[in-house]
Amino acid sequence: MPVNARRLIRKMRGGAQAHLIEADDGHAYVVKFKNNPQHRRILVNELISSVFLNYLRIAVPETAIVSVSQTFVDANPDLCLQLGDRRIPVEPGWQFGSRFPGDPSMMAVYDFIPDALLKTVANRRHFLGILVFDKWIGNADARQAVFFRARLREWLHDAQGPRRLGFVALMMDHGYVFDGPHWTFTDSPIQGLYFRPAVYEDVDSWDDFQPWLDQVVNFPEEVLDSAFKQVPREWLDGDEETLEKLFHTLLRRRARTPGLIRDCTAGRVNPFPNWK
Numbered sequence: 001m002p003v004n005a006r007r008l009i010r011k012m013r014g015g016a017q018a019h020l021i022e023a024d025d026g027h028a029y030v031v032k033f034k035n036n037p038q039h040r041r042i043l044v045n046e047l048i049s050s051v052f053l054n055y056l057r058i059a060v061p062e063t064a065i066v067s068v069s070q071t072f073v074d075a076n077p078d079l080c081l082q083l084g085d086r087r088i089p090v091e092p093g094w095q096f097g098s099r100f101p102g103d104p105s106m107m108a109v110y111d112f113i114p115d116a117l118l119k120t121v122a123n124r125r126h127f128l129g130i131l132v133f134d135k136w137i138g139n140a141d142a143r144q145a146v147f148f149r150a151r152l153r154e155w156l157h158d159a160q161g162p163r164r165l166g167f168v169a170l171m172m173d174h175g176y177v178f179d180g181p182h183w184t185f186t187d188s189p190i191q192g193l194y195f196r197p198a199v200y201e202d203v204d205s206w207d208d209f210q211p212w213l214d215q216v217v218n219f220p221e222e223v224l225d226s227a228f229k230q231v232p233r234e235w236l237d238g239d240e241e242t243l244e245k246l247f248h249t250l251l252r253r254r255a256r257t258p259g260l261i262r263d264c265t266a267g268r269v270n271p272f273p274n275w276k
Contacts, residue, residue: 002065002094005031008076009104016042016175017081019090020104021097023066028104029097031066032175033090034235037081039181043096043235044243049137049174050098051227056215058129059155060171065232066097094232098172101148101155109148113167115198121167122152127199129212130171134192135260136216136253138185141176143194145169183239183246185253187260189267200271208275209261217254224250 003023012018016036022028034040050063070092073079081088101107118124130143147167155168179186194200206213224247236243264271 002067003027003029003097005066005068005072008072008079011078014173019079020100021066021068023064023097025064027062027064028100029064029066030061030100031068032096032098033068033081034093034095035081035088035091037083038175040235040237041178041181041183041239042175044231044239045175045177045180046096046098047231047235048227049133049177051230052137052219052223053130053133053171053174055220055223056129056133056212058126058133058171058212059123059169061101062099064097064099066095068092068095093234101146101150101170107148109146111144111146113147115196117147117167118196118198121147121169123156123169124199125208126169126171127194128203128209131192131194131264132209132212132216132257132261134177135187135264136219136257137177137250138179138187138253139174139177139192140179140186140188141173141191143171143192144173145171145194178246183242185249187263189263189265193264193267193271197269197271201274203272204274204276206258213258213261216257219251219254221251 003025005021006024007022009020009022009028012020012030016032016038018030018032020028021031032043032046034043036042050060053060068090073090073092079090101109134143147169149165150168151163152166153163
């Protein structure tokens, strides 16, 4: 069931012009709107990615369909999209929400931490898993992530994990999988890479990309079907057949994923200096 927008908190950075909104379930969500400047397909890409990444057990924010009513839009004149000198009202309806990992007034979330702290991130290996995903799905953007301190047992879904506080990374902003609104694949050695080399410096064999590499190469069609069924039809707006064809291409790409990872070494800078 969708959650309902209850309180506008603030506008976020980024080309999609998302807003942070509190919903009636008590959580805050970074919400991308159907009429965002990057295209309504961005919402489809975000939802599909969240389903796939949950299957791969890579740390990502919880997601929700957020219902934004005309009444909520009318009551919040700052809820708008800026196109040049024009303010475009948000189109009411179902939007994509990425849950903020806590109370925004109390939790500090960082998009950059120093290398010394980056090396202590409890799930730093997830940067290798997300690279497997990004190469397979054709993420045309650089890898985006945020960091925050939390109880590791809670966030790493490990009942036997440590109780202590530590830094956790969440992989986020998947609007430009499938080359964004173009819904195609334009592969490049640098696409999908995180800009911090420290997350890749320990790679020295294919084993470092497991279990995610095997999971993608053998990715179940049932998970694609589940993702397709979860996309609101108002987001597709006649694109159902196009998305089905895109999924068929994605299934054929599974076997290409190892080669796409290896191609990273042909970029301007080899991200895997210890992998021979």
